[in-house]
Amino acid sequence: MTDEQKYAVSEIVKSALGGMVVSIDQPRPNRIYVLVDQKDFPAAAKVVYEQLGGRLATSTALEVRDAVELIYHFMLETEMVLCNLKTLVMKPELKVGSVGAFLPGADWIEREMAEMYGVTFEGHPDPRHLLLPDGWPEGNYPMRKDFPQQPGTESGETKPVVY
Amino acid sequence: MEQAQVKTEERRVIINLDRCIGCSSCRVACSRTHQTDMNLTQAFAEPVAAFPAHCRHCENPACAAACPKDAILKCEDGIVRRFAFRCIGCKSCSIACPFGAIQPEHMRNIIMKCDLCYKRLDEGQLPACVTTCVSGALSFEDPEKVIDGNLAGARIKAKPGMRRW
Amino acid sequence: MKKTILPIGPFHPLLEEPEFFTFHLDGETVIDVDVRIGYNHRGHEKLATGLTWDQVPFLVERICGICSTSHPYAYVLAVEDMLGIEPPPRGKYIRSLIGEMERIHSHLLWLGLAGHFIGYNTVWMWAWRYREEILDACELLSGNRNHYAMCRVGGARRDVSQKALDFTMKALDTNEKSTKMFLGAVADDPVIHKRLKGVGILTKEDAIAYCATGPTSRPSGVRWDIRETDPYDAYGESLEAGAWKVIVTENGDVFDKAVVRVLETLESIYLCRWLIENMPDGDFQVVPGEMHEGEGCGHHEAPRGEVFHYVRSDGSNKPIRHKVRAPTFSNLPTYKASCPGEQIADVALITAAIDPCYCCTERVGVIAGGKHSSLTQDDLVKLSVEKTMEIEKRMGVKSVLNKFK
Amino acid sequence: MQAFYYLIFPGFLFAAVVGLLTTWLDRKVTARVHYRVGPPWFQSFADVMKLMGKEVILPENARKTGFLLAPIIALAASTLVATMLGLANYLNQGFVGDIIVFWYFLAVPSIMIIIGSASAGTPLSAVGSSREMKLLLGYEVPFIIVLAMVIFRADSLSLGGIIEHQIESGPILYSLSGVIGFIVALLCVQAKLGLVPFDAPEAETELGGGAFYDYSGAALGGFKLSKAILFYSLPIFLITLFWGGVQIGGGLGILWALLKYILIVALITVIRNTNPRLRIDQAVKFFWGWMTILAVIAFILRVKGL
Amino acid sequence: MGLKTAALKKSIWVFHVACSPCNNCDIEILDLLTPRFDVERFGIVLVGSPRHADALLITGVANTHVTPRLIETYRATAKPCVCFLFGACASHGNFFRGSYNVPRRIDEIIREEDPNAIIVYIPGCPPKPEAMIAGVVKALSVL
Ligand code: SF4
Ligand code: SF4
Ligand code: SF4
Ligand code: SF4
Numbered sequence A: 001m002t003d004e005q006k007y008a009v010s011e012i013v014k015s016a017l018g019g020m021v022v023s024i025d026q027p028r029p030n031r032i033y034v035l036v037d038q039k040d041f042p043a044a045a046k047v048v049y050e051q052l053g054g055r056l057a058t059s060t061a062l063e064v065r066d067a068v069e070l071i072y073h074f075m076l077e078t079e080m081v082l083c084n085l086k087t088l089v090m091k092p093e094l095k096v097g098s099v100g101a102f103l104p105g106a107d108w109i110e111r112e113m114a115e116m117y118g119v120t121f122e123g124h125p126d127p128r129h130l131l132l133p134d135g136w137p138e139g140n141y142p143m144r145k146d147f148p149q150q151p152g153t154e155s156g157e158t159k160p161v162v163y
Numbered sequence B: 001m002e003q004a005q006v007k008t009e010e011r012r013v014i015i016n017l018d019r020c021i022g023c024s025s026c027r028v029a030c031s032r033t034h035q036t037d038m039n040l041t042q043a044f045a046e047p048v049a050a051f052p053a054h055c056r057h058c059e060n061p062a063c064a065a066a067c068p069k070d071a072i073l074k075c076e077d078g079i080v081r082r083f084a085f086r087c088i089g090c091k092s093c094s095i096a097c098p099f100g101a102i103q104p105e106h107m108r109n110i111i112m113k114c115d116l117c118y119k120r121l122d123e124g125q126l127p128a129c130v131t132t133c134v135s136g137a138l139s140f141e142d143p144e145k146v147i148d149g150n151l152a153g154a155r156i157k158a159k160p161g162m163r164r165w
Numbered sequence C: 001m002k003k004t005i006l007p008i009g010p011f012h013p014l015l016e017e018p019e020f021f022t023f024h025l026d027g028e029t030v031i032d033v034d035v036r037i038g039y040n041h042r043g044h045e046k047l048a049t050g051l052t053w054d055q056v057p058f059l060v061e062r063i064c065g066i067c068s069t070s071h072p073y074a075y076v077l078a079v080e081d082m083l084g085i086e087p088p089p090r091g092k093y094i095r096s097l098i099g100e101m102e103r104i105h106s107h108l109l110w111l112g113l114a115g116h117f118i119g120y121n122t123v124w125m126w127a128w129r130y131r132e133e134i135l136d137a138c139e140l141l142s143g144n145r146n147h148y149a150m151c152r153v154g155g156a157r158r159d160v161s162q163k164a165l166d167f168t169m170k171a172l173d174t175n176e177k178s179t180k181m182f183l184g185a186v187a188d189d190p191v192i193h194k195r196l197k198g199v200g201i202l203t204k205e206d207a208i209a210y211c212a213t214g215p216t217s218r219p220s221g222v223r224w225d226i227r228e229t230d231p232y233d234a235y236g237e238s239l240e241a242g243a244w245k246v247i248v249t250e251n252g253d254v255f256d257k258a259v260v261r262v263l264e265t266l267e268s269i270y271l272c273r274w275l276i277e278n279m280p281d282g283d284f285q286v287v288p289g290e291m292h293e294g295e296g297c298g299h300h301e302a303p304r305g306e307v308f309h310y311v312r313s314d315g316s317n318k319p320i321r322h323k324v325r326a327p328t329f330s331n332l333p334t335y336k337a338s339c340p341g342e343q344i345a346d347v348a349l350i351t352a353a354i355d356p357c358y359c360c361t362e363r364v365g366v367i368a369g370g371k372h373s374s375l376t377q378d379d380l381v382k383l384s385v386e387k388t389m390e391i392e393k394r395m396g397v398k399s400v401l402n403k404f405k
Numbered sequence D: 001m002q003a004f005y006y007l008i009f010p011g012f013l014f015a016a017v018v019g020l021l022t023t024w025l026d027r028k029v030t031a032r033v034h035y036r037v038g039p040p041w042f043q044s045f046a047d048v049m050k051l052m053g054k055e056v057i058l059p060e061n062a063r064k065t066g067f068l069l070a071p072i073i074a075l076a077a078s079t080l081v082a083t084m085l086g087l088a089n090y091l092n093q094g095f096v097g098d099i100i101v102f103w104y105f106l107a108v109p110s111i112m113i114i115i116g117s118a119s120a121g122t123p124l125s126a127v128g129s130s131r132e133m134k135l136l137l138g139y140e141v142p143f144i145i146v147l148a149m150v151i152f153r154a155d156s157l158s159l160g161g162i163i164e165h166q167i168e169s170g171p172i173l174y175s176l177s178g179v180i181g182f183i184v185a186l187l188c189v190q191a192k193l194g195l196v197p198f199d200a201p202e203a204e205t206e207l208g209g210g211a212f213y214d215y216s217g218a219a220l221g222g223f224k225l226s227k228a229i230l231f232y233s234l235p236i237f238l239i240t241l242f243w244g245g246v247q248i249g250g251g252l253g254i255l256w257a258l259l260k261y262i263l264i265v266a267l268i269t270v271i272r273n274t275n276p277r278l279r280i281d282q283a284v285k286f287f288w289g290w291m292t293i294l295a296v297i298a299f300i301l302r303v304k305g306l
Numbered sequence E: 001m002g003l004k005t006a007a008l009k010k011s012i013w014v015f016h017v018a019c020s021p022c023n024n025c026d027i028e029i030l031d032l033l034t035p036r037f038d039v040e041r042f043g044i045v046l047v048g049s050p051r052h053a054d055a056l057l058i059t060g061v062a063n064t065h066v067t068p069r070l071i072e073t074y075r076a077t078a079k080p081c082v083c084f085l086f087g088a089c090a091s092h093g094n095f096f097r098g099s100y101n102v103p104r105r106i107d108e109i110i111r112e113e114d115p116n117a118i119i120v121y122i123p124g125c126p127p128k129p130e131a132m133i134a135g136v137v138k139a140l141s142v143l
């Protein structure tokens, strides 16, 4: 695959997704970032998975100001391009259709995002805790910014002066 | 001796290379004082001599800046110390130190580093290496007063011995 | 109904990482599987947001002790992707070399444990003996036996000496011999054939649906290897030079998974050799410039499959989001596809073939006809060993042990 | 004199020392098979000594008496076994009671393990206990048939009588029925000692010590010691039954006896190192099936005079 | 030095407690059994029950899941026993100190359970197998 061929992939993705694309960007030949709307999201993922033959590497959730951003990283193995499908899930409902419903590979990662960020995946086959203990308090999402405990706090052995 | 007047942080172990005979007694003394850690690194001026490469306890230590785990810190008394439990053996400090004064401890997979024998200083004793040096090459003084061209690095192109990778 | 739970473990010397399995059984046959993980959850992703960019490689290295270079590798690739940095060739080669050395030692480790699972402890002892040599070479190359700390944004963290490379070359030579011996022992042994063939088949469709990676998907005929499909560092050049090839087999059973791993070890040995022979001179790192806003993805083919990292920066000295996906995370759910319909005695083997990190706390609840009792991982291992013995007996073979003498 | 017999030679002290040395030999040989160096010679002594100095933890639900008395009785019974054997073999002294009593005392340590672990009141120990019980039931059947075979052959119920018979008409081992009986008895001994392949009751890897899971300190030490004494006495017992006993006659007699002893210990060690663990029901099936059939064959051969 | 201590020094039975480590420490502990290091030479044996153990080899950090298990195991161990905190994680918390799932350090947990516990720290990440042997030797010299 030459770089030109890789750059052409964004056109393929664009035509496959049709009207669902809000914006598409290809900063480097092997990375595509596609933004779709929240309500189109599972449908778009289905297209990438079934029509384009994407392998779901994983998905990332991250907190932006008034939404949780979801990024599903699909590896298009034949095109040798990583296609990142993004959407913004608006606070405070934080509800989005589940990809795990038709793609078993997304099952676990959606469970993880649900417990870490409090996103509800509608239609998820098995919405239980994955990593956190079962008795973890409700409404306490460790990866959110408002989670009380800050990482990296140390109580040192001696009081050091950091130059 | 005059340690009562001078604060710890102003004195360092100074090596006079004209006197050093490369006997390594200082390393043995350092190792004995610190149980198993051989805190003192050996430097080589090939093919002439091997001599101790003491930690300078820098003003702004490069080793501490490089440590990802804050395992090396400059403490209130001016001594740059390594905290064994925090060290993860990544040896970034060893790469960062411009004097090659840090050497990995091969057994425990952490690094070791001169701590200026701070326990002995608290008891009013000189550092172990200084007391042991047979030829009087080591002294424990305020570097400002003795800079006369004797310092390691000023005369010989030092080549740190332990950087094998 | 009486309920007996065997509190085996929770800590057991031979196994590593805790997971909790629930197997639904019909007689001896598995109908459904459920896995509960989280015993090892330490909150890496949150911790990463509290560390500076250069500290994170050390943190992610500690996700895992076996694929310990894969995570920093994927992370630096992600950051380099974000910043658009191109490391100098020597740095690239050093990183790839360490990555491949890790694959060799990890596969040998797996081979040993798999031998233990089917009841051949001699395989275990021998594989780990050969692994020591590789670890020695790693120690000479990087200064550490396990956590190598060789990856840095913009290249390798340190240079490697010619002496270390020569030693590695020698270690590779001896290792090639022993790996070939293992290959002979595995591929030709009738007992192992009987024991492993046709067990725990993961079909191509399932492998794709579960998005399995690495040596879990490749035996099923899915040619997914990040080193080939998204080449980075020295992998693209070496593949073009024909130094190694991607191993793909068709059957998807446990036997194929074992064979793929052994063959991959060999390929890694060839690749390491090529890397050492073609190691370019020059600088091994560049100083990364200013951090700016952006996002980047990096992935590396770890011994167990694809490691995926995603970073997002707001221009400060700390990442605002760092996502980590370890290979087992996507490989483990394939149980659901490969275990049902198998004998309970084979489950240990199937799980071992995926090569997750087992642990002591791991207990298997057997739900059969309303009666509830617990089987442990060890019971599974034992069942597995027994089945091997049975087959041996049926075939009138003495013991495979003699092979390794 | 009686006290000397029981406590020093050939009783407790002698048996314990030889038994512990035998245990060490076993471990050392195992290590060599694994390409390791293995423990130093005093290892077993250090182990027992250390256990004696450690705290005994009483599990919460344990029945104290049973739990604590079991190791003591086990130790006493195995000492008794060793003494009786020694008296009959080395000192040519008979004792009140015969081989049936002897057989009974041999079973006592196993029964004590069952009682002790059952009174610990924890699931792991309970599983270990039930496994030990099944194993005991398993191996006693062929064992007693073989014993009966020997008794018929020697026409005597006492150990001394059996030895005398063998001195007169050659060791029992040198006949077809003797060989078959010996094999069966050896495997039963293996099970009695709780060694692989019959170590299911105390499987380290599965049950974390199984029957002994809840024992600690001196109580565990008691069991270990009793096991060690059995490790010494059972091979001697086999020699007594099948191989003409141990006569401390001339210099060569001792050497020959030692050779026989080491041979049997080596056999046991080899069996233990070349076999995987059997599941408990397989072990019971093995004893009730093959072993019993073999024992019966030996008996029939004996009746036919072979 | 009594006979008891002498015997203890020659026969250390260890029990491996993996809290939530990164596997590396555990692999190194397994390495101890393999031919290169063979700790049985020194009478060190890995046992399957904490009640038989003289020493606990604790690796990793105690996250919320395993903390109760750790306490349970410590209670089940016959005293005197030595706790070896194997690795930077166990001795200090490594990077994971301050994580939301790692509430307390292991030595704090054990000290709370038994203020007189003998705790030996073996720093390093992972400590080499030699370090563990050396750690045992050092611990024995203070017994
Ligand atoms: S200084 Fe001492 S230890 Fe070092 S070489 Fe000389 S005699 Fe040996
Ligand atoms: S180790 Fe090196 S950098 Fe660190 S204080 Fe000493 S001399 Fe300075
Ligand atoms: S080796 Fe230890 S002291 Fe040095 S940089 Fe790494 S963690 Fe810090
Ligand atoms: S010569 Fe000066 S600047 Fe250079 S390393 Fe030495 S002290 Fe630092």
Ligand code: SF4
Residues within 6 Å of the ligand: B013, B029, B030, B031, B033, B039, B040, B054, B113, B114, B115, B116, B117, B127, B128, B129, B130
């Ligand atoms: S001052 Fe103390 S610690 Fe430093 S090198 Fe000398 S003896 Fe070693």
Ligand code: SF4
Residues within 6 Å of the ligand: B015, B019, B020, B021, B022, B023, B024, B025, B026, B027, B051, B052, B132, B133, B134, B135, B136, B137, B138
């Ligand atoms: S003891 Fe003195 S003379 Fe000997 S090597 Fe050290 S500094 Fe040089």
Ligand code: SF4
Residues within 6 Å of the ligand: C017, C063, C064, C065, C066, C067, C304, C326, C327, C328, C355, C356, C357, E023
């Ligand atoms: S599969 Fe995961 S836990 Fe296991 S070795 Fe790899 S990264 Fe570590």
Ligand code: SF4
Residues within 6 Å of the ligand: C062, C065, E020, E021, E022, E023, E024, E025, E059, E060, E086, E087, E088, E089, E090, E094, E124, E125, E126, E127
């Ligand atoms: S100390 Fe290091 S090697 Fe050991 S478990 Fe912790 S992170 Fe892993």
